[in-house]
Amino acid sequence: MYFPRPYPDEPTLSLFIRAARHLGYAMPRLLLEMLHTDPRRASFTLPFSITDTSRLTKIPCNELMLRHTFFPYVRAFLSSEKTAAIYEDVIAGSSVPYTHFTFLAGSKRNRFYARFCHECVAEDIRRFGEAYWHRKHALPGVFICTEHDIPLLTTDMLAGTVDPRNCDHLPSEMPGNVVKPLLNHDLVREIALESQALLEGRRFSVETLITRYQQLLDLFGGDPPSPRTVDHPAYTALRSFYGDTYLADTNFVWLRGQTIVRHRTRPTPTLPNAFGFTAHKHLLLNIFLDHLLASTKDTV
Structure with missing residues (x-):
């Protein structure tokens, strides 16, 4: 048929x-x-x-x-x-x-x-x-x-x-x-290319994510007493990087109580199956971290 x-x-x-x-x-x-x-x-x-x-x-x-x-x-x-x-x-x-x-x-x-x-x-x-x-x-x-x-x-x-x-x-x-991009053209294109790479099969291991997100916390002074809240400095910088309008239009909501990494002060014997984030949130976090690391190298 x-x-x-x-x-x-x-x-x-x-x-x-x-x-x-x-x-x-x-x-x-x-x-x-x-x-x-x-x-x-x-x-x-x-x-x-x-x-x-x-x-x-x-x-x-x-x-x-x-x-x-x-x-x-x-x-x-x-x-x-x-x-x-x-x-x-x-x-x-x-x-x-x-x-x-x-x-x-x-x-x-x-x-x-x-x-x-x-x-x-x-x-x-x-x-x-x-x-x-x-x-x-x-x-x-x-x-x-x-x-x-x-x-x-x-x-x-x-x-x-x-x-x-x-x-x-x-x-x-x-x-x-x-569609109004809401971001500069280079960043809009980077997000689109990285998104397409995930669709075509690119993957991140949980171990890699834990290491990378610990890097992100370290760039803002390591683990503060409570890195779970929406006013965490890493999230404040991320909002400044993308802008509130873009994050709102793509439903990037960081709820109070979420965390981006297992704390070194609270080690666990097994890795989590997944973090409390969607693929879109992980993608934006990793692009943001890449830019932070690049800017850190440029200032050294």
Whole structure:
């Protein structure tokens, strides 16, 4: 039976939108009858129906997860054990791992929306005869296309769970408003490139993160009595580096009670599976630290 195969960097929901058109199905019917899933689970960012998608496209589940879902981005800062558990839950169709993906859709107060690059749309149409959505354009805090170095356009289509009756549009059919980057161009591009590197497979071990975040604390005088609060000097400097507007627009919230590193004064025999941060927060922290370390070298 014919079923289209995904294009490079295409998220599965984009594939389903095209498949419904190619096969003459309404989206809810496609999801119910061919993918055996409740249409209410339709989402750009949450992985679903992986095994049925593998069966229809004849692409192994592992390849679908790595190349056509946001799993590589989500796992980038998690331990191997945690990553394996999430992978198995997704393949089994469990709702358990969704808590690890929800940040990709924004929050109740600040939802994220599907974005696209008009140059990519034109190239996709020339190359494939139709446009499609790209994963790399949907990552938190990514406001430019790294290939064409131009601002992305944002739409009114939710990046998270969507109504399948109203999510059957491709980017070539959507009006878009230019995303205002809120940061200088070099930093915006660095964030986009580093985000894309995570999507393409770059990972950090928990041990590496502990070492790096201890470096960050050391740059501000080591472990103060309580480095957990929102007024910690490291966080104050990070807010100054990115600006409150950018952090708010990308849902970077540092809640009281969170900490970025295990304290040396409180050693534990085992490493944590993960820190209390999303991949986006880890990414911004590491870019901030890289700039701090570079500036420290320049002053030596």
